[in-house]
Amino acid sequence: MNHNKLPLQITKPWRDCESIIFTGLCFLATLVVLAILVVIVGYIAVNGWGHITWKFLTSPMTQDIFDASRTGVLSLAIGTAAKVILMTIAVVPVGAITAIYLSEYSSSKSIFTKVVRLAINNLAGVPAIVFGLFGVGFFIKTIGSTIDATFFSQSSGPVWGKPCLLWASFTLAVMTLPVVIVATEEALRSIPNSLREASYALGATKLETIFKVLLPISIPGLLTGSILAVSRAAGEVAPILFTGAAYYMAGLPKSLSDQFMDLGYQVYILATQSPNIEKTRALLFATSLVLLVLTLALNLVAILIRYRMRSQNKN
């Protein structure tokens, strides 16, 4: 009798009423989540597309930042690019080396490793605005003011002890450090041990193994992490509110101690401080669309690289 029951029970899980409703609800919830993505992107795209012209993309910002017919995004895009490039230069070496330490040197039992891991997890959860405060308290008021007092005591105003491009980039670098570390460490850990052993067997030292064998293989991971970091930093406004973003400045930043204009910050200004919402609406959506396309494209590239990396590892 028991033998007869068994096949029935195996077919049952997929057919009963509860399971159908439950699976349907889960499916519905997933659809809603995907719909949120599609609706936001679609809404911004539909409303912003009409305003995107070659002139809009290649004109600098006009003095009246709300002048929808003449202003362009070029100065904003250059400012944002400068910010993320500097950030990448700062964050990638530190992130990669930390990942190397965690994957190749650390033992999971040492207290130092535990502290580093805890710090990485916590750094990822620190609110963006707190990084902004840290940027003011540390980079501007401490390091910047010290540099000013030492080297620029003759100058009329602060040179480094004020919001500027360099401090904004460094603030973002601290914020995106965990992203780079996690992605690179994952890539390093997925390298089979046989490669390390082969390298040692050929007489390579540990450092030679790391820099000539392991690191080249984990480039896709490092790249994924860097792209995700760039994408996050490009769209993040809170940390640069008081560390470098400018409301309006004539021309482009000429040195690292200049302020800069930023796409995300401009979206915020256009959305909340416009004197005439109706007139600047198209401008707002077009600027948002440029930012959105930039960050989503970066994310897609990162996803594709990671996908290829994982399927290669499987083979």
Add this chain to the structure above:
Amino acid sequence: MNKDTKISLALTRVQFNWTERILELGILLISATTSVAILMIFVFVGRESMPVIFGKSQLDASQSIRSVEDLHKMSAKEIMTYLGLSKEEYNSLDKQSLRELMLLKIETARDASKDKDAFINAASLKYLFFPHQWTGYDKPVFIWQPVSEIRKFNIIPLIVGSLKISLIAILVSVPFAIASAILVSVLVHPKIKEVLKPLIELLAGIPSVVIGVFGLIVIANIVQSVTGCVFRLNSLTAGIALSFAVIPVIFSISEDALSSVPKSYIEAAYALGASRWKMAFQVVMPAAFPGVFAALMIGFGRAFGETMIVLMASGNASILSASILDPARTITATIAAELAETVFGDPHYSVLFFIGLLLFVFTFILNIAANLVMGHLRTRIEGKK
């Protein structure tokens, strides 16, 4: 024999390579950066909020008033800080106008001191957390009013605002995030999972200002037409917009937790005759529960700390209210909106750093707790003690 010496030579080379040792020390030092960063955030945000913690901020003007005759005794720098002038402004003024400014300062102080509240150091912990009966009020109240003649820095309305909006965001996002995590982790084919998971996580790639714009324009209109509320921008609008940023966070972490449940559990459940629903809810979910709970904690931390969305969609009125249809002001939005207008060293500046410190400590504790819970999950799944 010859071979042996060669090997031992190679081995000694590995052991006594000083450049390698030094470089490895460098790697060790650099990998401490993250821990140092956390420590420095605490130290430097904390340093700027010192005056509040120790009640040393100079709020009442009457204490530090100096007579006009002091003018020639004071250095240029002293005069500048005393009158709140920039270097350019100071250079453009002559002695006579400086005298007048000093007289004006004395006058204001005299006017202000008629009010007993002028002598209160409102930027001290007692007034930050507890209600106070200000002149003109019939009962003790919680008020955040940093720009007024008598400045009031009670942060309870901000904390309530932050809690209210993040709770709404969590309540809205949890059903969607967890249901889709269950679907992606245990109900669909791995091939579909490989497409769905990155697609949902793409939601995290939308910049928060763009979600803010969407909330400000679209969600605000929907909320108003559905509820008929007076204010378009209110806690509900901000909470819903915020949930768009929280969903991918909760989804991602709880999906990882659900996927980490061994396949054998699922097979065993089916073998015992469980339905799909029972498998998911009575086997996989309980096994992964610590991870899902940690996902909620991290999601709450993210909601509590998110700045731009709430700054744009919450209405930013610092009123103490339990209604979800009233505007609210969060801790993060307050810092973002007000820090640029404050002067370095001003009580308002210190208070903003102090609430930033509170925010940091709160999310720090939340993260550590979430990590502990997640570690618990790992030991449970791996079956180690």
